[in-house]
Amino acid sequence: MSTNAVEMTPAHKEALAELLFQLADDDFLLSYRGSEWLGLAPHIEEDVASSSISQDTMGHAKMYFGLLEELGYGKIDDLAHGRSAKERKNSILVERENGAGYYMETPRYDWAYAVVRNYFYTLAKKVKIDSLKKTTYQPLAEVATKVSMELFYHHIHWRTWFTQLLSSSDEAKERMNKAIEGVMADFGDVFSYGNASQSFKEFALIEDATVLKQRWEAALEEVVKALHIESPIIQQPDRNGRLGEHTEELDRALSTLSEVYRLNPSVPW
Amino acid sequence: MYQPTLVAEKDIMEALELVQDPEISTVSVVDLGMIEGVEIHDSHVSITMLPTFLGCPALEIIKKNVVEQIQSVAGVEAVEVLFKTAPPWTSDRITEKGQKGLKAFGIAPPPKHFTEDGSWHVDCPYCGSTYVTLDNIFGPTACRSILYCKSCKNPFEAMKPISNLM
Ligand SMILES: [Zn+2]
Numbered sequence: 001m002s003t004n005a006v007e008m009t010p011a012h013k014e015a016l017a018e019l020l021f022q023l024a025d026d027d028f029l030l031s032y033r034g035s036e037w038l039g040l041a042p043h044i045e046e047d048v049a050s051s052s053i054s055q056d057t058m059g060h061a062k063m064y065f066g067l068l069e070e071l072g073y074g075k076i077d078d079l080a081h082g083r084s085a086k087e088r089k090n091s092i093l094v095e096r097e098n099g100a101g102y103y104m105e106t107p108r109y110d111w112a113y114a115v116v117r118n119y120f121y122t123l124a125k126k127v128k129i130d131s132l133k134k135t136t137y138q139p140l141a142e143v144a145t146k147v148s149m150e151l152f153y154h155h156i157h158w159r160t161w162f163t164q165l166l167s168s169s170d171e172a173k174e175r176m177n178k179a180i181e182g183v184m185a186d187f188g189d190v191f192s193y194g195n196a197s198q199s200f201k202e203f204a205l206i207e208d209a210t211v212l213k214q215r216w217e218a219a220l221e222e223v224v225k226a227l228h229i230e231s232p233i234i235q236q237p238d239r240n241g242r243l244g245e246h247t248e249e250l251d252r253a254l255s256t257l258s259e260v261y262r263l264n265p266s267v268p269w
Numbered sequence: 270m271y272q273p274t275l276v277a278e279k280d281i282m283e284a285l286e287l288v289q290d291p292e293i294s295t296v297s298v299v300d301l302g303m304i305e306g307v308e309i310h311d312s313h314v315s316i317t318m319l320p321t322f323l324g325c326p327a328l329e330i331i332k333k334n335v336v337e338q339i340q341s342v343a344g345v346e347a348v349e350v351l352f353k354t355a356p357p358w359t360s361d362r363i364t365e366k367g368q369k370g371l372k373a374f375g376i377a378p379p380p381k382h383f384t385e386d387g388s389w390h391v392d393c394p395y396c397g398s399t400y401v402t403l404d405n406i407f408g409p410t411a412c413r414s415i416l417y418c419k420s421c422k423n424p425f426e427a428m429k430p431i432s433n434l435m
Contacts, residue, residue, distance in 0.1 A: 048415075049407035056411060059324020063354070142355035145433075146323060149357060152435035153406055156387045 015199035016137055017073055018089070019206060022193070022242060023128075024064035025090035028080055029250070030121060031057035032257050036098055042111055049157060053118075056150045063143045070139070081261035085250045089194065091241045093117060093186040095250040112172070112179040115165060119158035120183055120220070120232075124190050126155055127215045131207045140205075159223065166227045180232050187234045191216070194242030276309050276344045284338045285316070291330045292410060296370035298331060302362025305353060312346035314339055319358035321431075322411035328352065360431045376413065377427035391427045393418035401425075 008016070034054030041047040065076040073079065088095075096117070099109035129151060132144035165172045191213040193200050200206055213234070221231050239245035285307075288298045298304060298318070306317040316335060320328055332350045339348040360379035363371070368378035372394045383389035392399050398420035405415040406429070413426045 045405045045415075048409065049405055052407035052411055055324040055326070056322060057324070059322065063323055142353075142357075146320075146354045146357040149359070149431050149433075149435040150322060150411075152387065153429070157406065 011199065012203050013071060015196055015203050016140075016205060017068060017071060018194070018196045019200060020064045020068050020071075020140070021089040024061045024068065024079070025088050026094050026121075026125075027057050027064070028061035029088075029090045029094040029253065030118075031055075031061060032253060033094065033096075033098055034118075036107075037109065037114065040107060040109060050114075053154050053157065056154065060143075060147050060150075063147070067139055067143065077261065078265065081258040082265060085246045085254055086244045088244065088246060088250065088254075089242050090246075090250075091186070091190045091192075092188075092237060092239060092247060093121060093183065093190055095241070095246060095253060096186060097249050097252070110175070110179065112165065112175040113182060115158065115161045116176065116179040116183045118154075119162040120187065121190070122151065122154050122158050123219055124212075124216050126151055127212045127219070128206065131212060135206060136204045163223065163227060166229065177229070184232045185235050186237070188237030189240045189242055191234075192237075192240055192242050194240060196242075276312060276314060276342065278307055278309060280342050281307050281309065281314060281316075281339060284342050285335065288331070288334050288338050291327045291334070293371065293374050293376065295374045296363075296367050298335065300364050300367030300370055302364065302367070303331075303358065305356070312344055313349070314342075314345055314347070315349045315351065317351050317353055319356070319362075320352050320354070321358050323354075325411050327410070357433070358431065359433060360428055363428065371428060375425055377416070377425060379428040379430045381430075383430050383432070389430055391416070393421060393423065394425055394427075395423050396421040 031054045034050055034057065037047075037054075038051055039047060041050050061080065062076060065079045068074070068079055069076050074082075094117075098114060099107065101107040101109070126148075129144045129148050133141055133148065135141050135144070162176075165176050191209045193206075193209055197209060201208065206212075217231065224231055239247075282299065285299050285304055286297045290296050290298065290301060301321065303318050303321065304316065305319050306315075308315040308317075316339065318332075318335070332352075335350050336348045339345055361381065363378060371378050375394055377391040377394045380389040380391050388403075390399070391401070393401050393416075396418065398418055400419045401416050402419065403414065404417050404424070408415045408426050408429075412428055412431075414429050415424065416427055417424050
């Protein structure tokens with residue numbers, strides 16, 4: 001049964017908004033981290049590809065923020081740039097810095113980390129989007145259908161990098177394994193709905209997080225098996241981004257990305 | 270007594286045919302299959318459009334160009350352009366005329382078929398050779414890929430296939 005915003009109870013609307021904030025903040029932050037790679041990717045083709053993926057991903061965040069705007073939660077720009085770290089619902093994984101150094105000075109970003117983070121995240125996003133195509137909130141189901149078409153290419157792209165680097169030199173394998181470890185340490189809240197699991201279920205917004213996590217693990221297992229490496233294990237997180245618990249890395253990201261916005265929040269840009 | 274001019278859908282469609290893709294001057298928004306609906310209420314025109322890609326930065330420019338073009342149609346007083354995601358834009362919405370326009374610009378039209386692993390094939394828009402390689406699935410804009418023709422040794426672009434199967 002599909003619903004629209006008009007006939008929603010306050011509890012229903014709140015649950016929907018919670019889900020939209022989680023989805024929007026995830027894509028928004030990861031897209032920002034992707035944009036910091038501009039001009040630094042291993043080669044020019046990759047620079048074109050990853051900036052195109054970041055642009056698509058920012059477009060997805062914009063769609064979710066747009067749905068929140070329709071529900072009366074504020075303007076897209078304010079939602080994207082005007083919220084403090086405590087209000088953010090993104091997972092810890094997407095707020096992590098790309099590596100040592102600042103991108104305006106001497107960044108020493110880690111490409112292995114970028115590949116693993118993007119691949120594992122994109123696979124998780126794909127699992128969620130497939131579930132969201134059947135959500136009871138029709139406008140979200142429509143967005144998910146469209147996002148899915150673009151995600152198709154992102155997924156192939158990152159899977160290709162992942163398998164190629166893990167089939168490459170010993171140094172590449174070593175760096176990839178280190179990156180897998182780092183990404184897994186932060187993956188615990190990717191499949192968490194914070195305090196909203198019950199309400200997501202009640203209003204049939206998205207399937208249970210445990211079910212989605214299992215699908216993610218099964219899909220990844222096929223890929224790693226062919227590469228003769230062990231299945232990565234998701235670690236228990238010491239903080240949960242869905243509950244507004246974040247690292248200083250998010251504070252730094254927000255202060256940089258909202259710099260222009262804060263000059264004059266009333267100017268659209 | 271003053272009689273408002275009747276706005277005909279035909280005139281609106283003709284005007285839309287004049288709105289080009291900001292980056293490909295040989296195809297219109299109609300050829301690209303971006304127009305989903307036109308509604309006319311007296312002198313008010315409402316156009317529903319489908320974004321090709323959600324993060325496409327050209328959407329705002331396209332919207333502005335559509336508004337300007339429709340405002341120039343006799344009898345039109347107000348224009349509204351809405352972007353919708355349903356039905357999703359797919360690359361098979363590009364018309365035959367649109368495919369010709371793309372080719373004239375050196376861009377291969379989107380392939381009709383692709384395999385499960387996402388691979389697909391197009392011919393070189395310059396010499397028609399099938400002897401081409403895919404350089405980068407991601408091109409200079411969200412909707413295009415970069416290829417290379419081994420026969421005429423030209424790099425070229427192709428519209429990415431976007432389908433409901435994805
Ligand atoms: Zn050729």
